[in-house]
Amino acid sequence: MPRKLLIRATVLAVAALGATYSIAQDNTFKIGLILPMTGQQASTGRQIEAAAKLYMAQNGDTVAGKKIQLIVKDDTSVPDVTKRLAQELVVNDKVNVLAGFGITPSALATAPIATQSKTPEVVMAAATSSITQASPYIVRTSFTLPQAAVSMADWAPKNGIKTVVTLVSDYGPGLDAEKYFKERFLFNGGQVPETLRVPLRGPDFAPFLQKVRDLKPDALFVFVPSGAGAAVMKQFLERGMDKAGIKLIGTGDVTDDDQLNDMGDGALGVVTSHHYSADHPSPLNTKFVDAFTKANKGLRPNFMAVGGYDGMRVIYEALRATKGQGGGDALLGAMKGQIFESPRGPIFIDAQTRDIVQNIYLRKVERKNGQLYNVEFAVIKDVKDPGKTK
């Protein structure tokens, strides 16, 4: 909606609802949580909603005298729907913060609304580097693909992997993964004979994997969004790629904790780079995983859950720091620079970029107590998004 229309709609909505509404409004702090609750990215929505609710159960629903209200909306991961929902949440519900955003196009579609209405947009899932540049009101608690991909491109050539074919979902985060992996891997002396891209919606990996088999690189580097990893793993194994001597590597999206335990022994030994593993050995993470699992019928939290949980922390602490008095600008100011321990390890919201700075871990799939986990074996500390030009 053009800015003028948005303002006009806001004025009309406020006038129509009258004074009682704005008084009731004073003691409520509304978080509009827009997530893919159905469709191809539904696992991301389920994980983030569960994590946000866990955070509220553990930390109460009153902060600085305000009652927190979480309004969850299903955008089915269609960006036009995300945008319409964001508009309605701002204009009709008068939310104080917009949050969620399962995929990059949804986060980007909301950016102009965040800017026009001066509403902080807390991105809890989407991970294309450029997202934070789309609006000065965007703060990110997930990760960026360049953060994860560069760490893998440094590890692989030191571990006998000299030729790599990349296979990525053909949209923002996949293009970031491909570009940053390839650049750094070539710089480190590796070779990338082919870069392959698969459609985001309903991908068929078979013809691409056949091509990789023919090229016979040391490894296949994969990025697919959360929820698509199991399909890649299944077809990789069915085609006997591992037996042909091709290793599977990637960012941790492919061995997603939401699906990993059902991938079977074929996943054993797969090395990925990422910011969160449910197996991360810290007391805080153990507590988080136990509480999340108990509250959700045995569901294991994945990296999406941790992005949602930390995003809620960022919102709660901004509200506390502004003593419940601040509008969008004050809240945004109090989100910038937050530094705290997350279940993933120490994290920091860079005040300059509004993006997350965090450890990236190298992990190998192992069986532990009968379950498959991404077991961390190395850490690169305090990684800034390599996609930001200074």
Ligand code: VNL
């Ligand atoms: C995105 C990036 C989505 C990484 C993902 O899963 C993911 C994105 C839904 O930016 O669209 O694992």
